[in-house]
Amino acid sequence: MKNHEIVLRCLCFMSGLKKCLLGTAAVLAVVLAANMTTISTAINYLQGGRMAYGLTVGGRAIGGMTREEAAEEVLRGAGKSLAGDVLVLSLPGEEKTFAFPAKEIGLLADVNAMLDAAYQIGRNGAPFQDFFDAANCAINGKEVLAEVRLDETKLTETLNRVKQEVDREPVDASIAFSAAGIEHHAGMTGRKMDVKATAEAVKPELLTLRLPCRETISLEETKPKIGLEDVKAIDGLLGSCSTYYIADTGRGDNIEIATAALNHCLIKPGEELSFNTRVGRRVASAGYATAPVIVNGKVEQDIGGGVCQVSSTLYNAILLAGLTPTARTSHFYPSAYIDAGLDATVADGQIDFVFQNTLPHSVILRAGASAGTLTVEVYGHRADLPGEYDLETAIIGPPPTVEVYRVLYQGDTVVNREYLYTDVYDVPPPPEDEKKPTPSATEPDATPTAEPEPTKPTKPTVPETPAPKPETKPEAKPETKPEAKPTKPTERQPEKNKKPSP
Helix, strand or coil, X not given: CCHHHHHHHHHHHHHHHHHHHHHHHHHHHHHHHHHHHHXXXXXXXXXXXXXXXXXXXXXXXXXXXXHHHHHHHHHHHHHHHHCCXXXXXXXXXXXXXXXXXXHHHCEEEXXXXXXXXXHCCCCCCCHHHHHXXXXXXXXXXXXXXXXXXXXXXXXXXXHXXXXXXXXXXXXXXXXXXXXXXXXXXXXXXXEEECHHHHHHHHHHHHHCCCCCEEEECCEEEECCCCCHHHHCCCCEEEEEEEEECCCCCHHHHHHHHHHHHHCCCEECCCCEEEHHHHHCCCCHHHCCCEEEEEECCEEEEEECCCHHHHHHHHHHHHHHCCCEEEECECCCCCCCCCCCCCCCCCECCCECCEEECCCCCCEEEEEEEECCEEEEEEEECHHHCCCEEEEEEEEEECCCEEEEEEEEEECCEEEEEEEEEEEECCCCCCCHHHCCCCCCCCCCCXXXXXXXXXXXXXXXXXXXXCCCCHHHCCCCCCEECCCCCECCCCCCCCCCCCCCCC
């Protein structure tokens, strides 16, 4: 590009800039002329010791007022704002609200601080800046933010009182039994109020007197472990077992405590239930009493005697419900309250009874013990079972050696006989008073003779289906403890096609 072309373009640019500046100046002059009366009034207000023209404080117009007049107006506005409930909290999806006046949350308006800030508009000491601020306030208006003091300790205390009403633990879905059948009840989500988050959410509106402040409470929610979908398929009884005990004794009390721990326990498909984990340790602090047990072949008193009757009753119920035991141990000696071969001993920290729900749907336990009768029922989805289960036991040799079968019936027809295991028990020792003969009172000076060996007890007869009746409740014998013997499976014997008598 040649020099004369550059010069020509520069002259054109300068000519355009001049026109632009002249246009801006003309517009500015028009604006000033149009607002000159307003600006003049604003300057007069400042010179007369009044508030700047166009000024508002806390939403109240105070332009042109003296400090005293402005104070009355601000107080009137603040008093109106702080009257009644200034904070209203609500729960998500609920109509219930929590409302509080300013005093209860420690909210106060600092009127003097607001007036000080308002009076400084147009009075900063720099003439040009003061003129510009006054003119801008007069033309566009200016809002002085409310000066508010909030007692955060008092606010937190108030919110913590709300938290006590709002917080709740999750409630599991459940079933109930009525004359109409099984009822299904939905659970409830647990919730905990986040006090810190709620306080941070309400502060901005409280501190600017945008009242009443309406805010939704911040919550942390916890879903129940058992939802309605876990219980809605439960429609009937799968299996049950009842045994009998002597009530109003230490042993009877232990049975009732352990049974209560099993009640309403739900086992989802694929889950296992550990008896020891569910029931907890049998200790005095949990209410357990001293009762007879067998330790190393001897009857002794120990905390929690009788709990094995609960685990054994549960064991029979789950077998009849088609569930699968994964850890089970027989007693050292046969028990009086259940058929030999159908017991399941437990001991704190040593021996456990565990079973798994191998059915497609959840099952739930209904367990109760009172007035000498202990019953465990297993409820689930009836269609999960291909028929009705029964249990068979048969003594096949001394010492008491018992085979156990689980038999599946469809009507009166046996469709499967499942061999479970063979238990071998020890023979209980004779009572202490039978071990030594009583010395003859008529021959005190007789020469002592060697003590005869105790007579070997005969093999106890164990019926295949004892089925004790409630009106003849047998007194339960002491149960064994850690010396219990594990199940000893042997070769399966030929199947028996005859269904045992009920």
